[in-house]
Amino acid sequence: MKPLSSRTSRSSSGCLAVFFGVFLVAGCAGSYFLLWKPWSAWVAARSWxxxxxxxxxxxxxxxxxxxxxxxxxxxxxxxxxxxxxxxxxxxxxxxxxxxxxxxxxxxxxxxxxxxxxxxxxxxxxxxxxxxxRGLSWIYLIGLFPLVFVAVGAGGMIYGFRSHRSSPAASASAPGKSPFGVDIPPQGSQPRQLSPQMSPVGKLVGIILAAVVWNGIVSVFLWQVVKGWRTGAGDGCLTAFVVPFVLVGLGLIFAIFQQFLVLFNPRLELTLGPGVLAPGESALLQWTMRGKAERVQKLRIVLEGREEATYRQGTRTTTAREVFSTVLLAEVDNSFSIANGTARVSLPDDAPPSFAASRNKIVWALKVTLEIPNWPDSADEYEIVVAPAALRQRFGG
Structure with a gap:
């Protein structure tokens, strides 16, 4: 018989999933009718x-x-x-x-x-x-359901992660290296990589930032406009608000730009073996999903960096320092962009992936798709570098 704590944890996670699932379904339905249908039709109509x-x-x-x-x-x-x-x-x-x-x-x-x-x-x-077929402010109404999508998806992810981090769930979790990083099961086999954040996730994040930022700025902006309309304009307040308004407009532009990125071709990466070790190499294969001929250049860079998080008063700051940058591929012909391979090699003294409460060593593949007259795609795929002691398990 399962312990009561295990059953309670699973029940709580299920309730959270149902509760936030309602938000997610409502947001997805609203996004489809108010965002996806009109905006995708607007994009298609550029060629009408x-x-x-x-x-x-x-x-x-x-x-x-x-x-x-x-x-x-x-x-x-x-x-x-x-x-x-x-x-x-x-x-x-x-x-x-x-x-x-x-x-x-x-x-x-x-x-x-x-x-x-x-x-x-x-x-x-x-x-x-x-x-x-012009774009007017009324189209921005379609961004509102994304708040429900973000709340629903965020709540469900939090619920699932809370369940996985519980003692009952951690019993079946993959092993960790001595440096605090999860080692994927069957790391010696080829593994399909996933971007750190999907294009939709980036769009939702930008929308939330824009909603919060512009919501706060709009309070001050309204006071400025009201003052000038009544003949009591405040020049100092206006000068103070203008930079914040420009940032808000930049966020709105970023929403539009990231929305267009949703229509870009997608790159699928497979790394074999799926876990690297210092002094070893692996084969990186890629396949383009979508119209590869739209992409003018594909660029893949292996980056190693150190991240340190520290507090200054009530402010938390993360500093990043790149210690290794290796160009793996830079392709500018459609045939090689659609399908190709590259060799990923690490030196013998490469530090392994590391994760602690305030410090990290991260290895990642940074991929850029350059598309003429259209927003480029830029994604990061984090990979695991195991300690040298485990080299024989993951050697390529």
């Missing part, structure tokens, strides 16, 4: 064809409830593509309605029935068209 169209009907539709009224542009247009007539009624990819009627009235006034304008048509499916 500009096509003359005739406005058949245009009006502002009002929706009212107990919270007030919202408005949307309702437009129907006709166009000819490849000699065939079509009709469309999609105004933008976001859909829905929002407050502020003046901007919608202006759109309708500029596009009365019978007027000619330009629409955007999918050349692969001409029945799909959009009136306005």
């Amino acid at each position: 064809a500009a096509t003359p169209c005739t406005i058949l009907e245009s009006r502002v539709v009002e929706s009212s409830d107990s919270d007030g009224s919202t408005y949307r542009v309702d437009v129907t247009y006709a166009y000819v593509f490849n000699g065939r007539e079509y009709q469309g009624s999609r105004y933008d990819f976001m859909g829905g309605s929002s407050s502020g009627r003046e901007s919608k009235d202006a759109v309708v006034a500029e596009n009365p029935p019978g007027s000619r304008t330009t629409c955007w048509v999918d050349p692969d499916d001409p029945s799909q068209a959009v009136f306005d």
Whole structure:
């Protein structure tokens, strides 16, 4: 019979998983409809064809409830593509309605029935068209569900890690080296590497940082705007707030940039053997998932660094010092970018991976995909270097 503590720990982890799973499911559903569908359609529409169209009907539709009224542009247009007539009624990819009627009235006034304008048509499916493919602030609403995704995923990860770190769970954990680093089971066999943080994880992290930062800054920004509107502007406060606003805008730009990275090709790395040892070498193989021809250059660097965490008053700081940098591959032709190999070798005096409460020695593969006219991908894959005493177990 299992101990009561083990059953209680498993029950608590299960409750946490269910509780935060609700947040995760709700966030994923909201992200799909409010973020993925409109934003992916917006990205795809960058290659749609500009096509003359005739406005058949245009009006502002009002929706009212107990919270007030919202408005949307309702437009129907006709166009000819490849000699065939079509009709469309999609105004933008976001859909829905929002407050502020003046901007919608202006759109309708500029596009009365019978007027000619330009629409955007999918050349692969001409029945799909959009009136306005521009990016507006309304698309930022799609970032809100990611807060639920972050809370749900973070809570579930915390619950699972808490369970794994319990005494009952640690009985089956993989062995540790004398230097405090988990040695993966079957380390002498090839092992597929995973990036330290997925593109989605990076996006969620940037969004959370942007929400917190801009939420705080908006309080001061509102006071600045209110002061200037009432004729009592404070120049000193304005000068103080401007740098923080610029940082917030930079975070918003980083969100947009990281979202585009989600559409980049992905690299799969396999290291054999999966655990390195000083004085030994391993074969690194890579395969590109996605359109490898989009990538102009692939660069892989082996980096060894020391990390030290220390406190200064109430502030915690982590210092990093790189002690080894080895260029493993720099490829600029599509064939070799799609599939290739490189040799990873360590000198006899290479320090093994090390982990303590405040100090670490980390070995990692830093991979960069350079894509013209598009945000690059930059990922880090941490690898394990075992002590020299275990060389025979993992030698390549």
